[in-house]
Amino acid sequence: MDLIARVSRHFEESAQTQLNAVELLAAPIAAAIETLTQCLLNGGKILACGNGGSAADAQRFAARLIGRFEAERQELAAIALNTDGALLSAVGAEFGFPQIFARQVRAFGHAGDVLLAISATGEAANVAEAILAAQEHDMPVVALTGGHGGQIGEMLGDNDIHLCVPADRPARIQETHLLVIHCLCDGIDALLLGVE
Secondary structure (H helix, E strand, C coil): CCHHHHHHHHHHHHHHHHHHHHHHHHHHHHHHHHHHHHHHHCCCCEEEECCCHHHHHHHHHHHHHHCCCCCCCCCCCEEECCCCHHHHHHHHHHHCHHHCCHHHHHHHCCECEEEEEECCCCCCHHHHHHHHHHHHCCCCEEEEEECCCHHHHHHCCCCCEEEEECCCCHHHHHHHHHHHHHHHHHHHHHHHHCCC
């Protein structure tokens, strides 16, 4: 087995996936940046959720907003809903795993807040339930999915933004999601700080 060639293919496939996505996603990413920034300027907060690698992405996003991305600035209101183990296990045990994010959205979310919903397949039941809860609270949704968007892509409304990576491999989708998250963080900072 030629491991160097195998590693090289991963780099090439990742780069090609991201290049394939840029034309499709640049405009909706820009729209998402404007939606997220307006939420923050109006005193709202961003609730982020996902499972597995997508949970890590939700945490990364919240950490970059509360801390910083690349520029020094004030703290920005963002919460990753997948970080409290006691809460997740209690809600999961009492109400079922599909409700672990939805109950938090109903508890913490208000009109004017935004839900950042991340699911590589677009099929995560608990992320879908969180979207329904956000829609009940008049919260716009920015959804990161892949492939054909799954059930999450089908349930988004006119006020929601769908960032669907045109790829089927979960690794390629998640790598592109990370780039999208970095674009969101950079764009929010650029709008807030007036950077060109």
